[in-house]
Amino acid sequence: MNTLYVASGGGGDALGALLARGVLEPDAEGRALVSTCAWERLRIDPVPGPRSRGDFIGLRLIDGVRAEISTSADTLPSGRSVLPRLAGDVDARLVLHDFAGGAIGLGRQLTHFARALGADALTVVDVGGDIVARGDEAGLLSPLADSLTLAAALDVDLPVRLAVLGPGVDGELSAEQVTAILRDVGGKRAGELVAADVDRLRDPLSWHPTEATTLAAAAAYGLRGAVEMRRGHAPVPVTEESAAVWLVEDLDARDFPLARALRDTRSLGNAESIIRTIAVDELDYERRRARQRREDPPPTLTATELARDGVARGASHITTRRLLEATSGDVPSYESARFEGLGLWALDALARG
Secondary structure (H helix, E strand, C coil), rough: CCEEEECCCCCCHHHHHHHHHHHHCCCCCCEEEEEEEEECCCCCCCCCEEEEEEEEEEEEEECEEEEEEECCEEEEECCCCCCCHHHHHHHEEEECCCCHHHHHHHHHHHHHHHHHCCCCCCEEEEEECCCCCCCCCCCCCCCCHHEEEEHHHHCEEECEEEECCCCCCCCCCCHHHHHHHHHHHHHHHHEEHHHHHHHHCCHHHHCCCCCCHHHHHHHCCCCEEEEEEECCCCCEEHHHHEEEEEEECCCCHHCCCCCHHHHCCHHHHHHHHHHHHHHHCCCHHHHHHHHHHHHHHCCCCCCHHHHHHHHHCCCCEEHHHHHHHHCCCCCCCCCECCCCCCCCEEEEHHCCC
């Protein structure tokens, strides 16, 4: 089969989709096909929420629709997406989907892309696994994009499967919670990343701001420990399971309550109003964060102070994103503390200053 990989949560999941493809289709030939949304962290794009295709210029035509991301594509205002740079760093065709039309509109986009690109199957990819959440988990932070993507894919008239890379690496549901749900819905452990899989994507992983995909890649390189990712949250464990790829091949909408609740939505606002009643809306969270950044920015620390605090909390490493957010850009100039050239830093080295 020629598969369209659908990144459920944006650019980090697009990289995760390419890593997962190496495990699921080790003998695949030709360029990968990946559809992704554009939803950047506030540090990159200060406008909360996902971008629509109308926010981009320079998208290439896909059967009459401007959707393929190229290195010359950009947002308005400019520079608010890492997707054009990613398009130049990976051997894949990246197409942009959006959530403006809710699950129904997104389903039409995916159907169009699959037909235009000659794909005869979809694989939805989530890094971390919160896509399988029930909605009441205490650690759940960002179910909207994932569940809306799955809801749309379930109504595409093609074989659809779900892949989860790195259970628990997104710092939301624990690995144990994710794998328990995956087993309940018929999921199987399909394999795990190895160093050679990561080597093929070493360049984009060295600069991309994704945290979850970086943890999965680092696990394949042998990292074990706990990583500081979010203020106020416990460090995220990195184990052998952090590099695992799980696969659910026979999807039943009844097994995914959040996706099922969003299947009939026709706008992002409609989807938000539903998700608020059954889980948490990450767009509301981003709006609060954006307002806080303007009105009451958090105090900053030095990298050394942050590292010592992380060690006291039981962390062994910290992500570049967390380092940048907490120190206002105080990233160490020396590379010896950086793990394998990825976006992770060893706290013991940083703590020594």
